[in-house]
Amino acid sequence: MLQRSMSYVFSIPNQDTILDACMRILPESLVYKMFRKRNIFLKWSLYKVACYFPKQMCSY
Numbered sequence: 001m002l003q004r005s006m007s008y009v010f011s012i013p014n015q016d017t018i019l020d021a022c023m024r025i026l027p028e029s030l031v032y033k034m035f036r037k038r039n040i041f042l043k044w045s046l047y048k049v050a051c052y053f054p055k056q057m058c059s060y
Helices: 017-025 028-052 054-059
Strands: none
Touching: 017 028, 028 054
16 A cells, blocks of 8 residues: 655755855855755754645645
């Protein structure tokens, strides 16, 4: 038996202008750590919103 769960697909720009600006000002290692945490937080929060409001996410 196959169980299907909801899946959501979002398009994300290929270039991050904020990342590019930070790379010019800050050290690369610091920017990498900051943006890794930002990306993890964004994906985690999207997951939480989808768990709490599944019908709204489907209509989006």
